[in-house]
Amino acid sequence: MIQNLTEDQMTLLVIKALKEGKKTDFQKLLEELHPYDMATIHKNLPEKHKLRFLLQLNIPVLTDMIQELGHEEQLEVLKKLGREKSRKVLDDMDNDDLASLLDDMSPERIKSFLSGMKKEESTIIKNMMNYPSETAGRLMTNRFVWIRNYYTVREAVDKLKTFAEYAETINYLYVIDENRKLVGVVSYRDLLLADINAKIKDIMYERVISVSVLTDQEEIARLIERYDFLAIPVVDEEGVLQGIVTFDDIIDVVIQEANEDIEKLSASGKAIDFDTKAPVAAFRRLPWLILLLFIGLVSGSIISGFQATLQKVVALAFFMPMIAGMTGNTGTQSLAVVVRGLASKDINMKTALKLVGREFVVGVIIGAICSILLFAIAFFWQGSAILGLVVSLSILLTLIIGTLAGTVIPLILYKLKVDPAVASGPLITTINDIFSLLIYFTIASWFLDRLI
Amino acid sequence: MIQNLTEDQMTLLVIKALKEGKKTDFQKLLEELHPYDMATIHKNLPEKHKLRFLLQLNIPVLTDMIQELGHEEQLEVLKKLGREKSRKVLDDMDNDDLASLLDDMSPERIKSFLSGMKKEESTIIKNMMNYPSETAGRLMTNRFVWIRNYYTVREAVDKLKTFAEYAETINYLYVIDENRKLVGVVSYRDLLLADINAKIKDIMYERVISVSVLTDQEEIARLIERYDFLAIPVVDEEGVLQGIVTFDDIIDVVIQEANEDIEKLSASGKAIDFDTKAPVAAFRRLPWLILLLFIGLVSGSIISGFQATLQKVVALAFFMPMIAGMTGNTGTQSLAVVVRGLASKDINMKTALKLVGREFVVGVIIGAICSILLFAIAFFWQGSAILGLVVSLSILLTLIIGTLAGTVIPLILYKLKVDPAVASGPLITTINDIFSLLIYFTIASWFLDRLI
Numbered sequence: 058m059i060q061n062l063t064e065d066q067m068t069l070l071v072i073k074a075l076k077e078g079k080k081t082d083f084q085k086l087l088e089e090l091h092p093y094d095m096a097t098i099h100k101n102l103p104e105k106h107k108l109r110f111l112l113q114l115n116i117p118v119l120t121d122m123i124q125e126l127g128h129e130e131q132l133e134v135l136k137k138l139g140r141e142k143s144r145k146v147l148d149d150m151d152n153d154d155l156a157s158l159l160d161d162m163s164p165e166r167i168k169s170f171l172s173g174m175k176k177e178e179s180t181i182i183k184n185m186m187n188y189p190s191e192t193a194g195r196l197m198t199n200r201f202v203w204i205r206n207y208y209t210v211r212e213a214v215d216k217l218k219t220f221a222e223y224a225e226t227i228n229y230l231y232v233i234d235e236n237r238k239l240v241g242v243v244s245y246r247d248l249l250l251a252d253i254n255a256k257i258k259d260i261m262y263e264r265v266i267s268v269s270v271l272t273d274q275e276e277i278a279r280l281i282e283r284y285d286f287l288a289i290p291v292v293d294e295e296g297v298l299q300g301i302v303t304f305d306d307i308i309d310v311v312i313q314e315a316n317e318d319i320e321k322l323s324a325s326g327k328a329i330d331f332d333t334k335a336p337v338a339a340f341r342r343l344p345w346l347i348l349l350l351f352i353g354l355v356s357g358s359i360i361s362g363f364q365a366t367l368q369k370v371v372a373l374a375f376f377m378p379m380i381a382g383m384t385g386n387t388g389t390q391s392l393a394v395v396v397r398g399l400a401s402k403d404i405n406m407k408t409a410l411k412l413v414g415r416e417f418v419v420g421v422i423i424g425a426i427c428s429i430l431l432f433a434i435a436f437f438w439q440g441s442a443i444l445g446l447v448v449s450l451s452i453l454l455t456l457i458i459g460t461l462a463g464t465v466i467p468l469i470l471y472k473l474k475v476d477p478a479v480a481s482g483p484l485i486t487t488i489n490d491i492f493s494l495l496i497y498f499t500i501a502s503w504f505l506d507r508l509i
Numbered sequence: 510m511i512q513n514l515t516e517d518q519m520t521l522l523v524i525k526a527l528k529e530g531k532k533t534d535f536q537k538l539l540e541e542l543h544p545y546d547m548a549t550i551h552k553n554l555p556e557k558h559k560l561r562f563l564l565q566l567n568i569p570v571l572t573d574m575i576q577e578l579g580h581e582e583q584l585e586v587l588k589k590l591g592r593e594k595s596r597k598v599l600d601d602m603d604n605d606d607l608a609s610l611l612d613d614m615s616p617e618r619i620k621s622f623l624s625g626m627k628k629e630e631s632t633i634i635k636n637m638m639n640y641p642s643e644t645a646g647r648l649m650t651n652r653f654v655w656i657r658n659y660y661t662v663r664e665a666v667d668k669l670k671t672f673a674e675y676a677e678t679i680n681y682l683y684v685i686d687e688n689r690k691l692v693g694v695v696s697y698r699d700l701l702l703a704d705i706n707a708k709i710k711d712i713m714y715e716r717v718i719s720v721s722v723l724t725d726q727e728e729i730a731r732l733i734e735r736y737d738f739l740a741i742p743v744v745d746e747e748g749v750l751q752g753i754v755t756f757d758d759i760i761d762v763v764i765q766e767a768n769e770d771i772e773k774l775s776a777s778g779k780a781i782d783f784d785t786k787a788p789v790a791a792f793r794r795l796p797w798l799i800l801l802l803f804i805g806l807v808s809g810s811i812i813s814g815f816q817a818t819l820q821k822v823v824a825l826a827f828f829m830p831m832i833a834g835m836t837g838n839t840g841t842q843s844l845a846v847v848v849r850g851l852a853s854k855d856i857n858m859k860t861a862l863k864l865v866g867r868e869f870v871v872g873v874i875i876g877a878i879c880s881i882l883l884f885a886i887a888f889f890w891q892g893s894a895i896l897g898l899v900v901s902l903s904i905l906l907t908l909i910i911g912t913l914a915g916t917v918i919p920l921i922l923y924k925l926k927v928d929p930a931v932a933s934g935p936l937i938t939t940i941n942d943i944f945s946l947l948i949y950f951t952i953a954s955w956f957l958d959r960l961i
Contacts, residue, residue, distance in 0.1 A: 062716075089716040093735045221701040228680070245697070249673040264514075264541040282764065283545045285757035287739065304756055305737035308763060312734065315767030319774065319845050322934075335870035342842050343875055349838050350879060353831030354886065361827045371820050374829070375813045378942050379805030381830055385837075386801050386935040390794050393771050418787035423795055427802060434806065482774075482934055483838040490830050 067094060068101040075109050083113060096125035099134070108137055116142070120149040131158055144173040151198050151225065152178070153306060156185045193277055194270035196310070197291045197300030200225045203233050206241060206258035210251045213243065225303050228287045232261050239265055239290055239298040267292050270299055274310045275400070281307045318396055322389075322482045345483065352487045356381070356494050363498040370508045372439055373501055376431075376448050377494070383452060384459035384493040385486030387423065391416050391463030392485050399471055409468050413461070420460030428453040443507045451500050455493040462489055519546060520553040527561050535565060548577035551586070560589055568594070572601040580610055596625040603650050603677065604630070605758060608637045645729055646722035648762070649743045649752030652677045658684050658693060658710035662703045665695065677755050680739045684713050691717055691742055691750040719744050722751055726762045727852070733759045770848055774934045797935065804939045808833070808946050815950040822960045824891050825953050828883075828900050829946070835904060836911035836945035837938030839875060843868050843915030844937050851923055861920050865913070872912030880905040895959045903952050907945040914941055 062070070067090070074083040087095070095114075099122065102110055111134060114122065119138070123131055123146060135143040147155060147170065159167050159182065167186075171179040181199055188194025202220045204213050213230055221227055230248070232241035241261035251260050267290045268277055281289060281304055288301045333341075360367065360377075367373055395412070398404070404412070432449035436442055463485050501508065514522070519542070526535040539547070547566075551574065554562055563586060566574070571590070575583055575598060587595040599607060599622065611619050611634070619638075623631040633651055640646025654672045656665050665682055673679055682700070684693035693713035703712050719742045720729055733741060733756055740753045785793075812819065812829075819825055847864070850856070856864070884901035888894055915937050953960065 089714060091718070091736050218701050221698050227698055227701065246673050246679055249670050249679065262541060266543070282757075282760050284543050287756075304739075304760070305734075308730075308734050308756070308760060311760060311763050312767070315764070315770070316849050318767075319771060319849050322771065322774065322845070333867075335867045336874060338846075338867065339871045339874035342839070342871070343878060345842075346835065346838060346875055346879065347882070350831065350835060350882065353834045356830040356834075357827035360830070361824070364823055367826055368820075368823050371816055371823075372813070374819055374826050375809035377826070377829065378808040378812070378833055378946065379802065382805045382808070382833075382935075382939055382942060383798065383802060385938065386798060387794070389935060390797075393774070394790075397768055397771050415785075415787045415790065419791040419794070422788060422791035423798055426795065427798065430799070430802065483834075483841060486837070486938070487834055490834060494830065 064097050064101060068098050071098050071110065072106055075106055087118060092121035092125045095122040111137055116145045116149060120146050124150060124154045128158055128161055148175050148178050152181055152185060153196050153198050155182055156195055159186065188270055191274045192270065193268045193272045193291045193302055196274060196302045196306050198225050199300045201231060201301040203231045203298065204257060206232050206261065208257045210248055210255050211253045213257055214248055226288045231290055231298055232257060233298050237298055238296045239267055239292050241265060265290060275314055277302055278307050278310045318400060322393065322396060349483055349487050356490050359491065359494045366498060366502050366505055369505065372444060380451055380455055380497050381490045381493045384455040384489040387456050388459040388463035388485040388489045389482045391460050392467055392482060395464055395467045413464055416460050416464040420457035424453040424456035427456060443504055447501050447504050451497040454496050458492050459489045516549050516553060520550050523550050523562065524558055527558055539570060544573035544577045547574040563589055568597045568601060572598050576602060576606045580613055583610055600627050600630050604633055604637060605648050605650050607634055608647055611638065640722055643726045644722065645720045645724045645743045645754055648726060648754045648758050650677050651752045653683060653753040655683045655685050655750065656709055658713065660709045662700055662707050663705045665709055666700055678740045683742055683750055684709060685750050689750055690748045691719055691744050693717060717742060727766055729754055730759050730762045766852065770852060774845065774848060801935055801939050808942050811943065811946045818950060818954050818957055821957065824896060832903055832907055832949050833942045833945045836907040836941040839908050840911040840915035840937040840941045841934045843912050844919055844934060847916055847919045865916055868912050868916040872909035876905040876908035879908060895956055899953050899956050903949040906948050910944050911941045
């Protein structure tokens with residue numbers, strides 16, 4: 058019973074089997090493991106056992122395992138396998154996984170990789186690599202089962218059986234015409250329920266939801282989520298079926314897109330995870346920080362412009378960080394609502410205007426409440442009703458403007474077809490700092506005579 | 510050909526069919542539509558056509574459609590259908606969807622809903638509602654196919670055919686023993702490839718990856734993502750099979766969890782989307798803002814403590830927003846890395862310490878670089894090397910501390926089993942404001958004599 062083994066227990070069992078050289082025990086163990094488990098074991102194995110482990114695996118198992126590894130590890134394993142075996146693995150790999158591996162390589166390296174492969178496989182990969190990244194053309198696999206509309210259910214099931222091992226999904230059979238154009242789809246469930254002699258054209262769905270080779274991965278994710286599909290077909294401009302995108306790739310896309318939104322919202326730079334080395338992480342974050350440093354200096358020069366005012370009423374400085382901070386916070390809140398909203402659906406001008414109106418009202422409500430609170434605080438703390446008035450008037454205006462900035466800036470970026478999430482939280486915060494200081498000191502200057 | 514209709518075109522076709530009363534045209538149209546399309550049409554239909562549309566639909570179609578609607582719309586449709594029809598729809602609904610609908614209701618309302626339903630269906634729902642929300646017990650469906658290990662492949666396929674229409678997934682058949690304990694799994698692909706007379710016990714996988722009824726949905730999402738499963742079985746403490754969670758629920762979970770992370774990181778409050786009304790959105794955001802307002806006042810009182818210093822060197826105020834802002838920014842960056850990292854995997858003490866060490870080095874690198882830059886800027890702008898020294902020393906220290914705060918605070922929350930994302934960006938920013946002002950003014954006080 059190896060039903061409930063932990064990672065470490067599995068690894069120990071493998072080491073034991075390798076050491077004792079019991080081939081049948083080892084094979085029996087492998088049969089129960091998933092590709093992800095195999096990859097975990099490979100990661101956990103001490104270096105000296107890795108090669109022996111790899112040599113025990115046959116090509117299909119190796120292929121499944123390698124697809125679960127990161128790019129660096131994939132290259133390491135391929136190197137260890139040697140030219141002959143690694144060529145076979147490359148031929149067998151899902152073409153979307155292979156395209157993703159080649160993505161990071163130099164053109165010469167790609168060439169040498171592809172040269173060893175079967176002609177038909179390498180041609181497919183080359184074609185895929187021509188599509189822009191994050192499109193359907195790059196995510197699709199050609200391992201689907203197609204049928205013709207004059208097949209009977211029996212013929213379709215027979216074809217499915219032949220391709221069951223090879224196909225990435227056996228849930229859908231795609232119906233194509235004589236020009237390979239996609240004209241229908243039959244689910245495996247439909248086949249199970251249909252009469253064995255029925256014609257495919259009588260049971261197929263004609264309204265196939267498909268995407269183009271150039272469709273963005275975010276759009277594909279939206280369709281799969283809406284329709285709960287296990288796979289979606291990909292067609293070219295002429296409607297010719299080119300491949301399918303399967304749900305497992307889409308779960309990865311959803312996670313990746315959410316992470317990208319968070320990275321951008323926090324301006325934390327591209328792809329920093331727990332394993333990123335410190336200098337790499339630092340230099341990925343620095344560009345944003347240095348930009349924000351210079352924008353921050355603009356705040357400084359605004360204050361320096363109001364030096365005389367500040368010198369006369371130093372108490373003004375006490376409320377500076379709070380007003381600037383609150384304006385930044387409300388902006389970040391609006392920004393997050395807009396960015397996440399845009400990630401889940403497209404919006405038109407009408408919705409955008411409605412949203413701006415909504416956020417304006419939100420700004421007025423939170424501005425008014427904070428303004429009343431702050432008047433009381435400033436009055437009791439500093440004993441000056443005039444200072445209370447300056448502070449509360451400022452917070453009312455800055456919160457309204459801050460909320461609007463957090464809404465309008467990402468919407469403008471969206472309209473300009475720039476990813477709205479680049480208007481990161483820190484950027485909005487820094488811009489709102491500037492707005493808020495300008496407003497605060499301007500209002501303070503008006504009341505300067507009464508403040509002293 | 511209704512292959513490539515837009516939403517509006519579909520809706521117009523339905524209105525036309527309804528008006529002309531052509532039943533067969535209408536039914537033909539419906540056959541090609543997906544539940545999501547039906548739901549979209551229902552949403553887009555003018556109020557006067559809605560009832561007529563609903564009355565044309567049979568129970569299975571109504572059930573599929575209703576599961577794609579929001580809770581408010583679901584209730585509206587159920588009301589329109591009348592007692593008899595809505596009871597049938599409730600009986601047919603997936604139990605996870607029904608449990609989610611009942612979730613928002615008062616206990617009396619739930620009782621009246623369940624009372625009309627079939628006894629066996631309502632008992633299942635009642636049991637499900639006992640599990641905490643966001644656990645496997647709440648997401649699972651009981652519409653799976655189980656077999657016994659002494660079945661032949663032929664018997665298994667026959668059972669699958671019988672249940673094909675009813676089951677939520679036909680990709681896996683779960684093998685249970687005489688006590689209903691889960692002992693194996695066979696995929697539909699395995700059945701296709703196996704000999705028709707083979708015994709299930711010879712082809713099944715014994716190592717079934719399963720979750721407990723109390724497993725958190727985030728953990729389930731991780732398993733499904735790793736293993737690319739279409740469904741995962743749910744067992745109780747005794748290992749008895751209770752249900753399955755299917756991938757389509759998990760895609761929704763992944764999106765929901767990412768949105769929750771972003772909401773918390775931006776402190777934007779719970780569930781604000783484009784349709785939320787302004788006062789609701791404002792009052793969801795206010796609690797955080799008011800908390801941050803009071804924390805912001807702490808910064809104010811720190812500055813007021815250094816009033817004498819500030820009065821003597823007003824130029825110190827020029828750099829205040831920038832130093833505070835930069836500390837907040839670097840903290841937010843670290844926070845985002847930690848929160849997203851924790852969302853995708855669990856970490857132990859060793860990894861946590863390694864991460865803190867890494868972020869310390871990151872803080873030193875970015876601190877040193879920004880410090881050199883700022884020294885030059887302060888020196889050339891204000892013409893004072895001492896001011897330059899104060900500002901650059903401050904930024905070095907605050908960036909290191911800010912980076913560490915953004916790392917350590919979410920890690921501590923994680924250790925205390927509090928969701929680390931509640932240490933929102935604005936909260937970290939505000940706390941870092943306080944740190945940075947303390948450091949900045951303390952350093953300035955040391956050099957005060959030379960600054961004047």
